Amino acid sequence: MRSFVSQCNNRLTIAWLLLAGLLCSLQSPGFASDETAAAAKTKPGQQAVPDKAAETNSDEESANGLKLEVLHVKIENLSSLDVIHGQLVVQVSITNNTATTCTLDAADFAASLNQTPCDFNPAVPEPLIVRNTEIPPGESRVGSLAFNVRFASSKEPNMVLTWNYDGTVFEADLNAEARRTTKISTSHVGPDDCLAIVEFHRTVDHLGVWLISEQLQALKRSGNERVLLSVHPKDPPPNLYSMRSSIAGWLASVQAGQNGQRGVFSKTLQAPVQFESFHVVGMATQTSQSGYYARQSPVFKTDRDRAIADSLRLAYNHVPLEDALRDLAHEEPGVQLVAIEANLDRLTEPQLQEVVRQAKNRTTDYQVLVAKNLFRVPFPSVAETLIELVQHEDKQVSEAAVESLVKSVSPNSVATLNKIWRDGKDDHVLREVIVKKVLESSDHRHSRLLTDYAISQLRRFSEPPTSANEDADEEDSDSDEAADKSEAAAEQAIAAKEEARAIARASQSLSKVLVFLQAHDNDQLLSVARETLLEIHDPVAQDVLMSYLLRSPDGADEALATAYIEQRLPPEAASDDSPDQLTKQQTKALNDRLGPRPGSHNRMMTGQVLQTIRKYPDTRYADRLLNLIESEAVTSNTATQVFRTAVRCADHQCITELTENIEEMSSDQLGFLLGHLSGMNHPSWLQTATACLQKDIRVQNIALSTLSRQGTPESIQVVVDFLEALRLKIDDADGFDSATQSLFARTLEQLKNVTYPEARRIVNRCHRSSVLKLSDMADNCIDEGTRSYFRSTPYQADFKKIFELRNAGEHEEAIKAISELLEKDPFYTSLYVSRASLYLRTDHPEPAMKDLQIAARQNPEDAVIESISAIAQVRLGNVEQGIAEAEAQFEKIPDLTTQLRRDTIYNTACVYGRASEVAPNTEVQAKYEQRAITLLQDCTNRKGGFDDLEHLLDDPDLKMLHQHPDWQAIVDKVRENEKAKPKP
Structure with missing residues (x-):
């Protein structure tokens, strides 16, 4: 390790170090910001080598002092390569060669990036400093230091670690250290x-x-x-x-x-x-x-x-063959690989034989490499070479030769492989390797070979099972004999497991072969498959064969499928008064076939059996399948599929019995049963669904989703009736708990996108509820349904056109556009309301009333439709009737802080505004105007008051009120509300 000794800050310190016999090793300048600077000083591909003399001198100089060694440097970045946002982690070793204990303090360590200090971070694995760490004389300590770093540049910064110990400064150039330690x-x-x-x-x-x-x-x-x-x-x-x-x-x-x-x-x-x-x-x-x-x-x-x-x-591509041949012996395996792959087919026949001869004296890996690539060579003689390699004592070389022979472009490779196959009829391992390689290469030249393999496997699977288990006599009381039996049983169990694994592997291989052969017309294989299907004793192998037959044209008829199903299903239970009794041998046979197996509940009942039953259903199977579930003879996952299959086979009586036991079913089973009842239009389907709505939350959810998904008027009416009962319960209680609220929300969700009039009626009734929370939930449901329609409608361009025409004041064109759209979608209720509003603006109250009547039939008890209908009555001259309808609507809407109440007040004011235009005398006119003003004041001054100034000023229903003394105050209040309205 390269060491760093003290770098002194003043002359006194230097003098002290010289007297102590230590020599300073001053650091080189900081790492150049140019990333290529360090690499330019060395030969390509080599790292910079530190000065050995300086390093040795440094170690000697620090023999009686402190030594700081950098072991590893890394940056843990929490961002990406263009910016550093994380921490600098430096693993160091500090050796104390002084006579006194060295105490490490986090405050003495510092790091900088481009001379910018970094904050010390104590949260690091294997820290150097744990509180005040002490290093006794003659000992060392290894640990990590971490510093938080933020550096907004992709260039490598100058990184420096500093340790100031009692005035002595140790400094490490971390850029250089990162290169030295890597x-x-x-x-x-x-x-x-x-x-x-x-x-x-x-x-x-x-x-x-x-x-x-x-x-x-x-x-x-x-x-x-x-x-x-x-x-x-x-x-x-x-x-x-x-x-x-x-x-x-x-x-x-x-x-x-x-x-x-x-x-x-x-x-x-x-x-x-x-x-x-x-x-x-x-x-x-x-x-x-x-x-x-x-x-x-x-x-x-x-x-x-x-x-x-x-x-x-x-x-x-352009390398001389002689040069390429030299690379066949290259020490780098990758070079050997490419030299063989790129050049083996360029060799002459003598050159190839020489390469093969030399390979025999080289490593196994090299022999495998040569054998794997011989398929590239078209010489007829290569087949003989591959025969020799197939017989190689090393398994890897042999398998590589088989792979090459399977893929070989040699003209006699197919015949050679067939000969090896025939000669190795008793070598099951070799045959399995050949089959594996044929499947991997997907080479259909060898389909006859695979056909022979499949037939032999079917014959093997159809042989009677060999079992060491004979009918046991009664247990002997002798303890030694019991121990011998126990030991023998354990050995038999181990042997049985090994046999099961072997059968599973063989079944898997057979499955792949049959899929491969599916593309070939093979009457012989189909004949053997039909012949052996019912003789195969292993369920997995039997399933593989049944799958093949079902996929093949005319592979399995109903009679064969029925026999297969009967063989795999448990027998029908005999009646209690049946004189027939099972013999001991019959009981054992049933236990062997249907009893519990290690690692699974029942290997007999598989997905393939259930698939076959679904293709050839019979009412006889239903009870037997359901009994499997009740006896827990199948896993929970399989039970779901068994139940679905049983329901598809069940007759009317069985289905009726199932509907009487819905509490015992899982969610999946119940959902499937309800869907099946709905699909077959079973007489008790709606009754069962209605009963499910009175069960626990799990059953309710399944019933609600199934009813909604079925989508008939009858099924939707069940949901409507349930929601109506729930609404009345909530209104009577003047509130609801969280469980009821959740149930109400789930039920309402099922009706969000339903256009059935009775569904809309109940949602509108919920909208008028005196319980604020219920009203808000219904309001959200209506809004979400509207948004959902606009997101999914293919007529968005038509709606945009209508919107633009209406805003431009081109009412006649807008009416025409709405009429064209209603021909495409006659059930979009809001279009009738919009066209009625435009008719009223263009002084055509008669067609407006017709549109409102259609809208009321599609969306009964809608407050907006009823309010506009009252205005239309006034416009038709039925003033008293219009006012009566408006006041009745006004009374039905609870006085809550809802938008529905606010808009109803506003629409009622509009009715009186229009009525004042046709009042018989000034006294009645003043009465109507004052009622309208009072309603508008209530509408604007309430919490969440009316806040659409443009609509207020442009509303033709309120023109008669513009001269009223209180009108300006209403306008000012609406302007104030508009300013206070939250931004969307």
Whole structure:
């Protein structure tokens, strides 16, 4: 380690050090801000080497004093590469070679970035200082110091650590120390040493990026265009995802044509240089995200050898064959890999044989590499070479040869593989390897071979099971004999588990083979499959085969499927008075087939069985499936699917019995049952749903969502009736608790987007509730329904046009546009109200009243529609009727601080304003005007009063009031309300 001794501040201190026999080692100037400065002083790919003489002298000088050594430097950044917002962490070692105890104090340590001080941060793992830490004479202490840093620049700052101990100052150049403590080396491989491999023994963090940048710039200046960065992380990666992503983006940008700002990477800085070929390996050990990065950018590789091969692939295009042959023996496996991949098919037949001969005397890995790539060679003789390698004693070499033979372009490779298959009929391991490699390569030249394998496996699975378990005699009382039996049973259990694992592996392999062969018409395989299906004793293998038959045209008829189902379902329960009794052997057989298995509740009832039942349903299956659930013979997850399948098979009586036991069902089961009842229009469906609404919250939620989803007038009416009863209960109690409020909100939510008139009626009644909270919830429901419509309607452009025409005062054109839109969507109630309002403005009360009547049928008991209808009555000359309707509406709306009450007051004033225009005499006119003014005063002076000044002044219904003495005060109050209104 390089040491730092005291750097003195004054001549007296220097004199004291000289008398003590110590020599100061003054520090070099601060690290240049230019990132390339340090790299320019060294050869490309090498780190700066410290002066050994100075280092030795330093150690000697500090032998009788204090010594500060920097062991590691890192920056923990909580932001991204363009700014530092985090902490500087320095791991140091302090050695006390004095005769007195050294006491460490946090106040004595300081750090700076570009001469800007950083605050000390005690929160650091393995801290150097814990309160006042003491170092006895002759001892050392290792720990970390942390300093909070904020630095708004992407350039590397000058970082300095200072320790002031009793007037003696120790100073460390952290930029230089980061380089000294980070092992970086560069080697060159490939044709003309064109690939530079940078070995970086450090986690790629913020500080690591600066160090890598130096190396890359030095390599660029040296003319390198192919670079591989091999990372050997020492610390955990940055915790913050944005920082990891920023670093990954920076690395990705080193590759020419990559900007590092697409895909998974966050927006980040760009690297100062780019290369024609750049790859990074080793990030997989630094961050779990690296695999994801590798899928997003070709820069990141998970395998070093593959990365080297990819980097050098194009470099071998114009390399003489003799030079390429020399690289077959290169010490770097990645170079061997690319040399073989790029050149093996260029060799002459004698050259190839020589390469194979030499490979036999080399390492196993090299033999595997050669064997894996022989598929590239088209010579007929390569098949004979592969036969020899397939028989190799090393398993890896043999498997590589099989893989090559499967993919081989040699003209006789298929025949050769078939011969190996036939000759190895008793070598099950070799056959499994061949099957595996054929499936991996998806080479359909070998479909006959896989057909033979599938048929042999089906024959094997259909053989009677061999079991060591015979019918046990009664237990012997002798203890030794009991112990022997126990030991034998344990051995049998182990053997059974091994057999089960083997069968599972074979079943999985068979499944893949059958999927592969699905693309081929294979009558022989289908015939054997149908023949052996019911003979297969293992449920997993039987399911694999049944799946294949169901996928194949004419693979499984209903009779075969029924037999398969009957074999897998538990037998129907015999009646109590049945004279038939099961024998001991029959009982054992049933237990063996349907009894509990280790690791699962019931292997017989699987998804494939249920799928087959759903394809060929029968009412006979329903009770047996339901009994499986009741007996807990299946897992909870399987029980859900079993229940759904049972419901699909159930007849009317079974369904009726299920509806009487809804309390015992899970949420999923109940939801499915209600949906099934709805879909089949079962007579008791609505009755069951109504009963569910009186159950607990879980059942209520399921019933509400199912009723709403069904969407018929009958199902919606059930929700409406439930909400009406709930409303009356709340109104009578003059309030509600949190549970009732939650239930009310959930019920109201189901009706938010429903256009059924009775649903709108109940929402409007809730809107008029005397309970403020209930009224507000209904108001929100209406608003959300309106917004939801506008978000989803395909006629947004039409609505925009209507809005613009109305604001421009082009009422006739607006009416025409509304009429055209109503032809497209005749159930949007607000359009009728809008057109009625325009009709009234253009002095056409008759069509206005017709529109309002349509709107009232679609949205009954809506306060706005009823208020405007009262105005229309006055405009039609029915003054008394209009006033009576307005006053009745006014009385129905509770006097609460709601917008509904405020707008109702305003609309009632409009009725009197219009009535004053047609009053029979001045006395009646004055009466109407005063009533209107009183209502407007109430409307504007109340809490949350009317606040739309433009509407007030432009409203034709109030023109007669403009000359009233109190009119101006109303206008002023509305202006005041408008100013006080919160900004949207």
